[in-house]
């Protein structure tokens with residue numbers, strides 16, 4: 662993926678949905694996976710553009726899974742001049758070993774979000790940028806339809822009034838394939854936290870379903886996405 666395309670697509674989302682205001686302090690939620698690394702890479706490039714005026718941080722919640730080492734991420738942040746904060750937790754153990762949660766993903770997301778919010782407050786950051794990309798918006802829409810029977814997906818921008826933090830998703834227009842290309846070309850240091858339910862969730866099943874549909878309708882993702890945009894799913 663060309664860097665100019667990455668910046669243009671990210672900037673388009675940022676401008677269209679007013680994701681960044683001058684002087685903002687933004688934290689990228691860095692999981693160690695390819696999506697949030699690509700987001701960090703894109704925003705650190707945008708931050709250097711003369712018409713952009715914001716400060717960037719990277720924040721990671723270390724889930725405490727055995728063998729995970731965040732050093733490559735710390736080194737990467739250092740190399741692009743972005744301060745890195747890693748919050749060490751035992752969330753993995755609490756969720757999977759002690760509580761043996763029936764729906765670990767929602768519990769994990771909730772607890773992780775609480776820790777991220779607290780850390781953002783300490784860092785004086787008012788916005789949390791997440792690495793959701795175009796295909797995640799489509800996947801969430803299909804999952805909501807199949808599981809909850811409603812037309813719904815994530816928003817490019819949403820305000821969490823209880824925490825006083827704004828969530829932004831600047832990779833709205835970037836596809837997963839583009840992120841994979843970028844990760845390989847730029848040798849981004851992916852160090853995924855070894856989650857036990859990775860690949861066996863309903864979200865993974867809808868991703869497989871979309872792959873099946875693609876065999877008969879190769880452009881289905883473009884069509885789904887333009888349907889979401891056309892139906893004004895995303896509020897500005």
Ligand SMILES: Nc1ncnc2c1ncn2[C@@H]1O[C@H](COP(=O)(O)OP(=O)(O)OP(=O)(O)O)[C@@H](O)[C@H]1O
Nearest residue numbers: 690691692694695696697698720721722791792793
């Ligand atoms: N442990 C974490 N610490 C900080 N931010 C996180 C963490 N886990 C997830 N996030 C943020 O939430 C977003 C969505 O999380 P999700 O678990 O769905 O990961 P994903 O879609 O596989 O993305 P990635 O490739 O970045 O892991 C991530 O892109 C990242 O911005």
